[in-house]
Amino acid sequence: AQKVTQAQTEISVVEKEDVTLDCVYETRDTTYYLFWYKQPPSGELVFLIRRNSFDEQNEISGRYSWNFQKSTSSFNFTITASQVVDSAVYFCALSEPYNNAGNMLTFGGGTRLMVKP
Amino acid sequence: ETGVTQSPTHLIKTRGQQVTLRCSSQSGHNTVSWYQQALGQGPQFIFQYYREEENGRGNFPPRFSGLQFPNYSSELNVNALELDDSALYLCASSPERQGQNTEAFFGQGTRLTVV
Numbered sequence: 171a172q173k174v175t176q177a178q179t180e181i182s183v184v185e186k187e188d189v190t191l192d193c194v195y196e197t198r199d200t201t202y203y204l205f206w207y208k209q210p211p212s213g214e215l216v217f218l219i220r221r222n223s224f225d226e227q228n229e230i231s232g233r234y235s236w237n238f239q240k241s242t243s244s245f246n247f248t249i250t251a252s253q254v255v256d257s258a259v260y261f262c263a264l265s266e267p268y269n270n271a272g273n274m275l276t277f278g279g280g281t282r283l284m285v286k287p
Numbered sequence: 288e289t290g291v292t293q294s295p296t297h298l299i300k301t302r303g304q305q306v307t308l309r310c311s312s313q314s315g316h317n318t319v320s321w322y323q324q325a326l327g328q329g330p331q332f333i334f335q336y337y338r339e340e341e342n343g344r345g346n347f348p349p350r351f352s353g354l355q356f357p358n359y360s361s362e363l364n365v366n367a368l369e370l371d372d373s374a375l376y377l378c379a380s381s382p383e384r385q386g387q388n389t390e391a392f393f394g395q396g397t398r399l400t401v402v
Contacts, residue, residue: 176330205390213375215330215393261329274320274343275391277329 173262176278183252184286191247191281194260196228199223203265204238204245205275210258217239221245252285289332291380291394300368308363308397318342318381319361321353322390336361337383348379350363365399373401 173196195204198254201275206218219229221238233250249256259282263275300306312319318337322330333343336355349373350366359380363371375398379391 207393212397213377214395215377215379217390217392219299220390257300263329273321274332274335274345275330276332277322279329 172199172202172264172266172274172276174262174278176260176262176281178281179279180282180284182284182286185254186251188248189252189283189285191249191260191262191283193245193247193278195243195245195262195264197264197266199266205263205265206236206247207261207263207277208258209261209280215261219246247280248282249283252283254285254287257283257285291378291392293376293378293394293397295397296366296395297398297400299402302368302370302401304368305364305366306368306399308365308376308378308399310361310363310380310394312359312361312378312380313382313392316380316382316392317359318383319355320379320381321360321361321363322377322379323347323372324377324396326370330377333363344400368401370401373399 175194192236202223204221209215209217226238235248237246261280262278265275289311294309320335321333323333324330333347334344335342339355352364355361375396377393377396379393381389381391
C-alpha cells in the first residue's frame, strides 16, 4: 500500500524567509511518480511538479526547489525568499506506475504555510 | 483552452438524499478522476474513468458511483448521503501519454454539506 506523510501540519514564517516542506513516502513499487500541489483558499489544486522515481536530479524553478532522495524516501520542497502569496496548503502526492490512463494519486495530509508580511 | 470546471460550487443536502456532481474535463483530456477532501485533510481518491470505463477505485462504498460521457465529461453520484460525506469533491482530468504518468489538472471543487 502507498502512503505519504507530511509531518508538518502548519508552518508560519515571515516574508523573505526560506522554508522547507517535508514529504516522506512509502511504496512497494520500483516505478512511481511524485507530485507537489498547492491549494490556495479558493480550493483548486494547482500542479507544481512531477518527478519519476528514476530521476533523482533536484529541480529548481524560480524560488521553488525540490530535493528528491530515494534512499530516505523523501521529496522535500523549499521556497526561497517566501512571499505572502505563497500562503496556502501544500500537498505531496504519490502515484502508482503508469496504468494506461493517468494517475491515481495518494496524497499526504498537507502542510499549511502562512507567510506573514 | 478551458480548464476543468465543476458544478455546482456549493450544495446542501439532507441525510439519506442522493446527489449528482458534474465535471467538464480540460480539452483533450480523456481521463477523469474524483477525489473527496474532508476538512483539514488531504484528498482521497474515489475512482477514475478512462474512455467511459471505470479504471480504478479507491476505498469507497458502492453508493459512490460515476459516469463518463463520450465528450469525457463526468458525473459523481452519491446515494443515501451520510453526514460524513460532507466534504470538498474535486475532479481532475489528465491527458493520455503512452508510457508515463501525467499531471492531473483539478477543478475548483464542489463543497457538499450534508445536514
